[in-house]
Amino acid sequence: MDVKYQVFVSSTYEDLKAERRAVIEAILNLGHIPVGMELFNANDETQWDYIRGRIDECDYYLVIVAERYGSEKKGKSYTQMEFEYAIKKKVPCISFLLHEDARKAWPRDNVEFEKKDNVEGFRKLCGQKLVKFWKNADELGMQVAVNLPALVKSKPRTGWVRADNVPSTSVLNEMALLSDEKRSLQQKVNELSASEDLVIPSEDIWRIRRLYDEDIEETLGFVVEEGGPTRLLNVFLDLEIVLINDPDIHDLVDHFKEAIGFDLEEYQVETVMDRFVKYALLEADRVGDGRVKTYYLNPAGKNFMMYAEEWKSRQSAEKSQATASTT
DSSP states (O other): OOOBOEEEEEOOSGGGHHHHHHHHHHHHHTTOEEEEOTTOOOOSHHHHHHHHHHHHHOSEEEEEEOSOOOOEETTEEHHHHHHHHHHHTTOOEEEEEEOHHHHHTSOGGGOOGGGHHHHHHHHHHHTTSOEEEESSHHHHHHHHHHHHHHHHHHSOOOOBOOGGGSOOHHHHHHHHHHHHHHHHHHHHHHHHHHHTOOOOOHHHHHHHHHHHHOBHHHHHTOOOOTTOOOBHHHHHHHTHHHHTTOOBHHHHHHHIIIIIOOOOOHHHHHHHHHHHHHTTSEEEEEETTTEEEEEEEOHHHHHHHHHHHHHHHHHHHHHHHHHHHTO
């Protein structure tokens, strides 16, 4: 799902117009939403409440610091107040400070000499969090383009999605029904396992053993890592949580990477999924030129999930019993 994040951009304004443009452009190019107060004259309590509200709505906070401290309220600049408020609200922050080399050549009319101590104090305060340095507007834009995605990855936030990308009520209801069905099947497995009355059909025993003997490395021509092969039986069972939602190929690529640990191309995922289709555990909707669009569990696949979990449980119990008898 395409998630966009709101990014609050804080700084003094008159001296950093070009730098703010570079930062806002970088944020937009990343597909996110910049929020800035450069056209807002923050000089009373109501306006400060408004600024705090905007920070509350944002997912990330960036501050640009050069050689001006900015307009103040009760002896503290609004830029510093914004920074401290973002920290208080635990909004992930990056401070972009003017590099020491660039400070020496910074235009004198953009320097508040009378507030030098305030500027130094604020730079020191920013140094308590993540800090990056810049020498000109172009370099600042590149710093944002590189470091904002890194911050998003290390400190993920809620973000925003388009309304038409959010699952509809009917889809959510269907997912709830499928989850209920999964719980019902699991309960059936538990009950039958407890009574040892579950009889695994011979054709499912055959499928289980074939998938147990095959591995994803052999299927895709990979080298088996030190931990041993990744058996297709385990891969199939690991897919249960995503298969209940009838995933398309893009969902499966994400699941293989995040849940199973394989960063695969679409055609490689299709190769693996087609093995399960071959064993009549899945159905595949194909459109247009025959490209697989959606996979879903058929009734045989749903029963196989139950039988395979039971088979693994029995194998584990037998192994534990054998180990105990030899000690």
